[in-house]
Every structure is written in structure tokens, then in C-alpha cells.
Amino acid sequence: MLKETYICASCHAVYPSTPYIWKCKCGGLLNIEWERPAFSKEQIQSGLPGMWRYASALPFHSESSVWKDTTMGEGATPLVPLSEEDPHTFVKVDYMMPTLSFKDRGAAVLIAKAKEWGVKKIIADSSGNAGTSFAAYAKRTQMECDIFLGTGTSPKKIAQISAHGANIRMVDGTREEVAQAAQLAVQQEGTFYASHVFNPYFYEGTKTYAYEIWEQLSGAPDTVIIPVGNGTLLLGVYQGFCELLAEGLVTSLPKIVAVQAENCAPLAQAFHEQRLDIKSVQNKGTIAEGIAIAAPARAKQILHAIKQTGGYIVTAKEQEIKKAHAALAEKGFYVEPTTAANYAAYLKHQKTAQERIVLPLCGAGLKAV
Ligand SMILES: Cc1ncc(COP(=O)(O)O)c(C=O)c1O
Ligand SMILES: [Zn+2]
Structure with a gap:
């Protein structure tokens, strides 16, 4: 078996990774530590379904077949240019998933x-x-x-x-x-x-988002613009690119630009006040329902990740999200409003001429009313 342990992000207490522990005795969040085998292009198993082509970078024993009974082919989603006018901006169509979201x-x-x-x-x-x-x-x-x-x-x-x-x-x-x-x-x-916020195995899954971009672009993009509520995609992307950097497979981390709805933006507030802790806010209501999180538990980690990459946080107004939703549909992408916030952030981003930008399209439009 792989030797996996949990380590508390606050007091660094160590626990065996067993099913019924989900936070430290001190209340701190748990991260996983395990002996990661080296990963290189040669370890990609192209015969495996979806994101499992990176199975050797995931915390399962190489002989384990447990995920083979679980998978529905998630991952390996398309990365395509946003439009002819924006050849360096790509959307990753993560709504093409078994349940229609990342x-x-x-x-x-x-x-x-x-x-x-x-x-x-x-x-x-x-x-x-x-x-x-x-x-x-x-x-x-x-x-x-x-x-x-x-x-x-x-x-x-x-x-x-x-x-x-x-x-x-x-x-x-x-x-x-x-x-x-x-x-x-x-x-x-x-x-x-089965908490997507507290259980660190969830981020081992969302990190495949970074592995896929790296393979599809033959390297890291300059910037990834990510909608953030609890940060499960953002932290996965950060973890994935950090692993690729440690393996020498990318030369730098992409800048992470996070977007929150203006009506529920505790992380944006903390970032602009240069704090690493958040003050819980009142959710004033937003059509970007997936990112309406007033007190994200992993706020410190999210803010740290954005800072480490030289990124920033931007907010989107309701009207901007609605307009972005319609504009994406005009380009052929029917997404749910939560992920239209991304495009609203993109429109405000001061991009440079050759900047390679990735926008995740996280959820399908059919999910929203
Ligand atoms: C479509 C969509 N995009 C983005 C997010 C944001 O993810 P997170 O809350 O983990 O930051 C969610 C969360 O539910 C979502 O449903
Ligand atoms: Zn602790």
C-alpha cells in the first residue's frame, strides 16, 4: 500500500489517512503527504480513460484497480481557442463531464x-x-x-x-x-x-486539470482565470502546476487570477486588504451560485496560492456575469452563470499581446434555470 498520511495545515499534527478523520483535533485543515513517485511524460498512460492517463501521479497503488470500477471517463476535456480573434486564449470545456461539471x-x-x-x-x-x-x-x-x-x-x-x-x-x-x-x-x-472542501483527496482529482493543460499546451499557460468559492479547482490547479514545476515539466507557475461575484466576495476583500484571513461576509445573492461561499474554509491556502503565482482576485457584478453568459453562448459555449464570471473577469484582464490564457468552463448551462 502507499504510505499516505494527513498533516494539519495549522499545527502540523500527523494522522494516518483513514476514512473517519476530516479535520485536526485543533480544528485545522488536513493535507495529504505521500511518497509521490517521480512523474514524467513517459508515465502518461494514454490507454487509460480520461484523467486516469495520469494515474501514476494519483494516490493509488499501481496495482490498484479500485478506480477502474468507479470511473465514468471523467477528464481529458477539450482545450480550444476562445475565438479566431483571441488565438492565445483557450477555454477548457470541463462541462463535458459525466455529470456536467468539473x-x-x-x-x-x-x-x-x-x-x-x-x-x-x-x-x-x-x-x-x-x-x-x-x-x-x-x-x-x-x-x-x-x-x-x-x-x-x-x-x-x-x-x-x-x-x-x-x-x-x-x-x-x-x-x-x-x-x-x-x-x-x-x-x-x-x-x-465526503467533503470536497475538507477531504484533501478531492484536490488530487482537481489537480488533473493542470496536468491536462500542461499536456495540451506542451507547457504551462501564462494565466489561468478561475471562479472561486471554496477553491477546489483553484487549489487543485495550484497543486498540479507545483508538482509539474517540481518535476521540471514546466518552467514557471501560471498566474492565477481568481474571480468572485461582487455580491459574495470574502476572498477578494481579504486580498485587497492584504490579509491572509477572511472576514465572513453576507451573501447578498448572486446568479453565480457555485461561488457564493461567505466563509471558505481553505481561504488562507487560496490566498497564498494566488500570491505565490503573482496573480490577483477580481470581482464581477451581476450584470457583468449576465452579459458574459450571453457572450459565451454567442461563441458557442452554453455554460452555467457561475462559470460565466470567468469570462467577465477575462474581459477586465489587461492581457499582453502573446499572453496564453486559459478559462475553465466549469459547469453546463443546462444545470441553471
Ligand atoms: C460550475 C462551478 N464553477 C465553479 C465552482 C467553484 O468551485 P469552488 O467552490 O470549489 O471554488 C463551482 C462550485 O460549486 C461550480 O459549481
Ligand atoms: Zn492541527
Whole structure:
């Protein structure tokens, strides 16, 4: 077996990576440490489905076949120029995933790991897309699944989750109260917490986003513009490119430009006040529902990652997100509003002539009303 351990980001306490630990005794967040084998182009296994071509960079034993029963072919999404006028700007069409959002990258790895651990039931909380991914992968692996959602969740995402047979537990409260209700149930019921925020295996999945861009562009782009709520894509991208840099496969990290909705922007506020800690804000309501997170748990890590890459955070107004949504549709991309915020940020970005920019298109337009 691989030797994987959890290490607390706050007090550096070390734990064995076992299913029922999801935060440190001090309340700190857990990261994974494992002996990563060296990774090079030669390790890419082109015969494997989707993102699993990078299986040797993922925390599974090389003999393990557990993920083979879990995968639905997630990953290996297209990277195409935005338009003829913007030949150096690429969109990565991550809504072409089994459940129509990038969250499948993280859920596929986390659920495969849960299966390896023998987990029979999971609890997760979500603004919609992560819950959909977990519901689908849990069903595929015959795990029982409870998803905690807020009453304001998009009806289409609720329909998608219940179609996979998950038990929906509705909470009339903020996104943070939904998470607290899930965590209480995890504690009282002794269930596995499939948290895309707390469980670090999720980021092992989202890091494949960086590996794919590196392979598709034969190197790192200059800039990646990422919508950020809890930061599961942003932290995965950062981790992935850091690993590629450590292997000498890219020569520098891409600048990470994060975008938040102006109506719910705790990270943007902290960044502009040059703080590494956030003050929880009140979500004033945004059509970018996937990034409406008033108090992201991994805020410090997100802000650190942006700073390390020389990036910045920008906010998008509701009107700008709506316009960006329509403009992307005119170019052929029908996305959900959360990820249209990206394009709104792109339009404000002062790009240089040859700057290679990647915009993730994270969720399909059919998911939103
Ligand atoms: C379509 C879409 N894009 C972006 C995000 C942001 O991801 P995160 O909250 O992990 O930063 C989400 C989260 O639900 C999403 O659904
Ligand atoms: Zn700790």
C-alpha cells in the first residue's frame, strides 16, 4: 500500500489517512503527504480513460484497480481557442463531464479512495454540483449517499441528485449552515464525510486539470482565470502546476487570477486588504451560485496560492456575469452563470499581446434555470 498520511495545515499534527478523520483535533485543515513517485511524460498512460492517463501521479497503488470500477471517463476535456480573434486564449470545456461539471474530477478520486477504504455510506454538503458528482459516483459504487442542500439550490441540480437515488436532506439556511448540518450528522451518525472542501483527496482529482493543460499546451499557460468559492479547482490547479514545476515539466507557475461575484466576495476583500484571513461576509445573492461561499474554509491556502503565482482576485457584478453568459453562448459555449464570471473577469484582464490564457468552463448551462 502507499504510505499516505494527513498533516494539519495549522499545527502540523500527523494522522494516518483513514476514512473517519476530516479535520485536526485543533480544528485545522488536513493535507495529504505521500511518497509521490517521480512523474514524467513517459508515465502518461494514454490507454487509460480520461484523467486516469495520469494515474501514476494519483494516490493509488499501481496495482490498484479500485478506480477502474468507479470511473465514468471523467477528464481529458477539450482545450480550444476562445475565438479566431483571441488565438492565445483557450477555454477548457470541463462541462463535458459525466455529470456536467468539473467536480467529477475530485469526486472520482475521493469516491475511489472511499471504496478502497470499504466505505458503505457517505454524507456530503453542496451548492449543487459537488453533490451531483458525489451522488452519481456513490451510486456507481453502490454506496448509500445523503446530500445536504440549501433550500435555494437550483431545481435542476436537485433533480439530478435525486435521479441518482441520493437521499436529499434540505436545510433552510445559508451555505455555511448547510455544511454545519452535514458535519453534525457525520458526527452523530458516524458516517464518512465526503467533503470536497475538507477531504484533501478531492484536490488530487482537481489537480488533473493542470496536468491536462500542461499536456495540451506542451507547457504551462501564462494565466489561468478561475471562479472561486471554496477553491477546489483553484487549489487543485495550484497543486498540479507545483508538482509539474517540481518535476521540471514546466518552467514557471501560471498566474492565477481568481474571480468572485461582487455580491459574495470574502476572498477578494481579504486580498485587497492584504490579509491572509477572511472576514465572513453576507451573501447578498448572486446568479453565480457555485461561488457564493461567505466563509471558505481553505481561504488562507487560496490566498497564498494566488500570491505565490503573482496573480490577483477580481470581482464581477451581476450584470457583468449576465452579459458574459450571453457572450459565451454567442461563441458557442452554453455554460452555467457561475462559470460565466470567468469570462467577465477575462474581459477586465489587461492581457499582453502573446499572453496564453486559459478559462475553465466549469459547469453546463443546462444545470441553471
Ligand atoms: C460550475 C462551478 N464553477 C465553479 C465552482 C467553484 O468551485 P469552488 O467552490 O470549489 O471554488 C463551482 C462550485 O460549486 C461550480 O459549481
Ligand atoms: Zn492541527
